[in-house]
Amino acid sequence: MLPLFRVTDVNQFAIGVDLGGTNLRASAVAVDGRVLEDFQISTEAQGGPDHIVQRIVEGVREVNEGHTGSELIGVGVGVPGLIRLETGVIAKAPNLRGWEEYPLKQKLEQALELPVMVENDANAAALGEVWLGAGRDVNDLVLLTLGTGIGGGIVCDGKILHGWLGMAGEIGHVTVDPHSPHICGCGNNGCLETESAGTAIRKMALQAVEEGRSPALAALLENEGQLTPLLCAQAADGGDPAAREIFEHVGWGLGIGLAGLINTFNFPLYLLAGGVLAAWDLFAPAMMREVERRSLTYRNTNTRIEKASLGNKAGIYGAAYLPIQAAREPRP
Amino acid sequence: MLPLFRVTDVNQFAIGVDLGGTNLRASAVAVDGRVLEDFQISTEAQGGPDHIVQRIVEGVREVNEGHTGSELIGVGVGVPGLIRLETGVIAKAPNLRGWEEYPLKQKLEQALELPVMVENDANAAALGEVWLGAGRDVNDLVLLTLGTGIGGGIVCDGKILHGWLGMAGEIGHVTVDPHSPHICGCGNNGCLETESAGTAIRKMALQAVEEGRSPALAALLENEGQLTPLLCAQAADGGDPAAREIFEHVGWGLGIGLAGLINTFNFPLYLLAGGVLAAWDLFAPAMMREVERRSLTYRNTNTRIEKASLGNKAGIYGAAYLPIQAAREPRP
Numbered sequence: 001m002l003p004l005f006r007v008t009d010v011n012q013f014a015i016g017v018d019l020g021g022t023n024l025r026a027s028a029v030a031v032d033g034r035v036l037e038d039f040q041i042s043t044e045a046q047g048g049p050d051h052i053v054q055r056i057v058e059g060v061r062e063v064n065e066g067h068t069g070s071e072l073i074g075v076g077v078g079v080p081g082l083i084r085l086e087t088g089v090i091a092k093a094p095n096l097r098g099w100e101e102y103p104l105k106q107k108l109e110q111a112l113e114l115p116v117m118v119e120n121d122a123n124a125a126a127l128g129e130v131w132l133g134a135g136r137d138v139n140d141l142v143l144l145t146l147g148t149g150i151g152g153g154i155v156c157d158g159k160i161l162h163g164w165l166g167m168a169g170e171i172g173h174v175t176v177d178p179h180s181p182h183i184c185g186c187g188n189n190g191c192l193e194t195e196s197a198g199t200a201i202r203k204m205a206l207q208a209v210e211e212g213r214s215p216a217l218a219a220l221l222e223n224e225g226q227l228t229p230l231l232c233a234q235a236a237d238g239g240d241p242a243a244r245e246i247f248e249h250v251g252w253g254l255g256i257g258l259a260g261l262i263n264t265f266n267f268p269l270y271l272l273a274g275g276v277l278a279a280w281d282l283f284a285p286a287m288m289r290e291v292e293r294r295s296l297t298y299r300n301t302n303t304r305i306e307k308a309s310l311g312n313k314a315g316i317y318g319a320a321y322l323p324i325q326a327a328r329e330p331r332p
Numbered sequence: 333m334l335p336l337f338r339v340t341d342v343n344q345f346a347i348g349v350d351l352g353g354t355n356l357r358a359s360a361v362a363v364d365g366r367v368l369e370d371f372q373i374s375t376e377a378q379g380g381p382d383h384i385v386q387r388i389v390e391g392v393r394e395v396n397e398g399h400t401g402s403e404l405i406g407v408g409v410g411v412p413g414l415i416r417l418e419t420g421v422i423a424k425a426p427n428l429r430g431w432e433e434y435p436l437k438q439k440l441e442q443a444l445e446l447p448v449m450v451e452n453d454a455n456a457a458a459l460g461e462v463w464l465g466a467g468r469d470v471n472d473l474v475l476l477t478l479g480t481g482i483g484g485g486i487v488c489d490g491k492i493l494h495g496w497l498g499m500a501g502e503i504g505h506v507t508v509d510p511h512s513p514h515i516c517g518c519g520n521n522g523c524l525e526t527e528s529a530g531t532a533i534r535k536m537a538l539q540a541v542e543e544g545r546s547p548a549l550a551a552l553l554e555n556e557g558q559l560t561p562l563l564c565a566q567a568a569d570g571g572d573p574a575a576r577e578i579f580e581h582v583g584w585g586l587g588i589g590l591a592g593l594i595n596t597f598n599f600p601l602y603l604l605a606g607g608v609l610a611a612w613d614l615f616a617p618a619m620m621r622e623v624e625r626r627s628l629t630y631r632n633t634n635t636r637i638e639k640a641s642l643g644n645k646a647g648i649y650g651a652a653y654l655p656i657q658a659a660r661e662p663r664p
Contacts, residue, residue: 140496154596156488163598164472167629174592175626178509178584186628188591252510259520260506260592264486266495294507296518297499 016320074115074323078124117322126153128318134309146276195253214242251283255290273308348652406447406655410456449654458485460650465642478608527585546574583615587622605640
């Protein structure tokens with residue numbers, strides 16, 4: 001359990017922002033974990049980084065003014081990309097056009113005159129789950145976000161594990177099957193992501209249709225125009241053997257990956273989040289079977305593998321926790 | 333780089349002991365890293381834990397008396413087994429008969445009236461390499477010890493990563509090939525250990541002989557009575573294709589395992605140690621090829637994969653560092 005402030009401090013709060021879409025989601029959270037307010041910051045679709053920073057500054061000021069009597073101690077921003085930690089510059093963000101090399105931390109700090117922390121969104125989500133979510137009772141966990149790809153966040157002793165250059169947690173690109181025919185964008189084959197992420201589900205479903213193995217998936221493709229993981233899950237729920245096999249494969253890959261993490265970290269908790277989680281009942285049995293088989297540590301301990309609980313709020317709350325944690329750290 | 337004491341403290345030292353054989357190896361190391369003395373503590377072959385503890389106590393006292401003017405601040409013991417960290421009780425030690433459930437820390441502290449730390453030997457070796465070995469310039473590394481099996485030690489932010497129950501670093505049992513025909517003692521197939529450790533080399537060599545694929549290995553088996561990894565390496569050095577293939581397989585497995593670690597931790601350094609290291613030139617090319625292929629992080633950074641430098645001293649020096657590190661920690 002992360003340490004909480006004493007009652008005398010509860011008038012302090014922080015704001016977390018998710019830099020993930022056109023309209024930014026944000027929350028004001030008190031240092032004791034009470035969510036004071038979830039809010040949105042709307043931006044122009046074509047606005048560049050400077051425009052969006054300006055809107056964040058206005059949004060933060062507005063929310064701050066609504067909480068007179070409380071002290072805003074800082075702002076955290078979750079970003080779908082690689083951050084240079086010391087400077088808060090966005091080093092890589094394939095899905096955020098125009099933000100690479102942008103000095104986000106510096107710009108926000110200058111405008112707000114408050115400490116600002118910038119963090120990778122998967123890392124922020126892991127921290128959020130430890131602070132207020134399914135990981136509230138632990139200090140160490142790994143969070144896997146199962147979306148189009150697979151993102152990872154590692155919290156070790158209550159703090160995000162960044163590694164040397166902030167690139168730790170690329171668990172979606174850990175090899176789970178070196179013989180796999182599935183090629184990954186990273187140049188590897190058999191990454192966890194190529195076996196168990198949303199894109200993998202779609203590709204396997206299309207292959208089943210092409211090979212004439214699934215009339216059910218073929219009908220869905222015909223009706224809907226494309227095969228989403230959700231549609232594939234519907235077919236599996238309806239009993240289609242090819243669709244069921246796809247989710248068995250998803251669980252198989254996840255189980256190999258999780259067993260490796262458990263053997264490596266011996267953490268008490270591993271959380272799964274993201275859209276593919278909706279198919280838990282379809283992939284979890286195969287996943288747990290592989291984990292049982294491939295981790296002596298798992299078989300001999302009460303290690304838990306569970307669903308994350310904060311949904312898309314995890315990254316926002318985790319971002320809000322960053323300036324709170326920084327304020328509490330002993331200065332070096 | 334681990335912080336060193338100021339010059340005023342250099343008269344302090346600690347003693348590290350390796351509980352690995354009949355005659356225990358030990359070292360006295362000053363807090364600034366100067367090795368004052370390497371020594372042995374001889375024990376009776378049949379002596380039980382109480383006898384050995386008594387001999388350690390005598391050995392420590394004797395060495396301490398030889399360093400008048402210096403202050404012995406504590407003792408660390410590396411144990412080939414699983415330690416209950418809070419109590420210093422040995423929970424599991426398959427290769428140390430009679431030591432399971434033995435309260436090693438308590439017994440030594442009572443007799444010596446000094447702080448005593450007990451640690452898994454692979455973890456101690458990783459810490460030793462960070463303190464005085466090939467990892468001197470980093471704070472984070474993973475050490476893999478390639479012996480009969482494969483042991484792992486993880487140092488994160490200058491401290492051993494223990495995990496929840498002290499079982500972190502079981503990297504030898506991470507699955508690298510889920511389709512492998514090689515069954516592991518842990519109940520899994522395709523563990524890093526079943527593909528790349530000394531026992532794996534021996535098994536693959538025997539298989540090559542049985543299948544008539546290697547006259548060179550068959551001749552060695554005939555002459556020597558058994559096929560050690562070293563003999564297999566000699567055959568490979570002599571150009572035997574089957575023996576060379578075995579070390580390519582060893583490197584392949586190590587490369588998959590290391591790529592996974594690099595993607596997960598983004599540490600700057602990964603060290604290999606142990607007897608199989610003598611065959612570095614035979615397995616390293618295949619290993620590096622797999623790492624290159626399977627880790628985008630490796631390809632984009634100066635991540636280093638190197639030989640450890642302290643040999644079988646690493647665990648002893650690391651054990652000696654434990655009481656030094658504990659003395660320097662801020663009290664909670």
